[in-house]
Amino acid sequence: MNARATTRPGGRSARVQQSVHQAVRDLEAEVGREALTVPLIAARAGVTPSTVYRRWGDLRELLSDVAVERLRPDAPPADHGGLRADLAAWTVQFAEEMDSTAGRTYIRDALLGDPEQGNAARCSDYAAEQLRAVCVRAAGRGEAVPELEALLDVLVAPLMYRILFRPSDLSQAYTDRLVAAALGRAGSSSGS
């Protein structure tokens, strides 16, 4: 699943990975994110620091892995009976989650320790999957659906850009404008 963290899917390697990830989550809640160190995490996980360094190479890469897991959506997007309503609701929820203090931290962590861009791509895939589910459902209703690429460009990209580069309030008025823009050019071809 992870390029660096899983060469042998079962057995001890998997247990170590799970244990270390859990230690990160626990300690993050207990001592705060700033106080996290590799030796501390390793001690809590019951492994030696060298193991963590060898598997993840770096505290940042470890935090990146954990952050990506936390950004994984836990449920398919809610069904509100129509494409516009589904998109509007999903976008509001997405903006809220990502613009929270925790969300911003996870996004930054995921981007931060990620030499191969693999974790960042996974974040984008999560959003794309959610949007695709909304579109598939809408197509099942017979609605015309926009291109997935266009939705990423028009909905997700502006939100992420603002979160990362220019802290601004992502009010529902704003997300509604984004949805309107997305549906406005629903028919235009916009492949990658």
Add this chain to the structure above:
Amino acid sequence: MNARATTRPGGRSARVQQSVHQAVRDLEAEVGREALTVPLIAARAGVTPSTVYRRWGDLRELLSDVAVERLRPDAPPADHGGLRADLAAWTVQFAEEMDSTAGRTYIRDALLGDPEQGNAARCSDYAAEQLRAVCVRAAGRGEAVPELEALLDVLVAPLMYRILFRPSDLSQAYTDRLVAAALGRAGSSSGS
């Protein structure tokens, strides 16, 4: 100029900052970015490591400061005689610069060591200034110009999102589509 790096504008503080920044640029070219360490930079700059730690607090924050300076545009956007041509040319150039290996590194560095979001905001401001210049020029010609916020959402955000999250080729065909989308909804109000 920098929140942390300049309390006393002139004199030794300024010399130290300049010297350290220069050392970062030199060493980055000589030994590579991965091999950069605070003691190494400090030695090259002729200061003690403690000075660097006190001023910047962290290697990442120092790299962030240097990266932001490198992302500053060195010239106003070129004049191609019309809004569409100006935007198209600027967007192509922006995509090329930011999507280069160096560009991606600088963007990540700028985002990376930036607790206050100040450096990231400055990156966004650079793009906004450039776009504003294009718009002001177009308005001088009597052309209808889109909102600056809309341009950031439609042009800059998708490019940055793709660069950071999903490596994809930012061909001119793609940037042209972005420009077309930006001008398509030129009249719609899109403040905030």
Add this chain to the structure above:
DNA sequence: AGGTCAGACGCGAATCCTTCGCATTAGGCT
């Protein structure tokens, strides 16, 4: 089923980075 082997882990030492207190010095200000 038993054996083999590559890869992962634990351990410990050496190295390097990072932090901190204290003395010194530069430069702004009156």
Add this chain to the structure above:
DNA sequence: AGCCTAATGCGAAGGATTCGCGTCTGACCT
């Protein structure tokens, strides 16, 4: 010209990180 704040240099102490070596797990083959 003299004071006073703040930045810097220096050196020691405390962690973090790397690395080599021996051990063990578990996947794969016969």
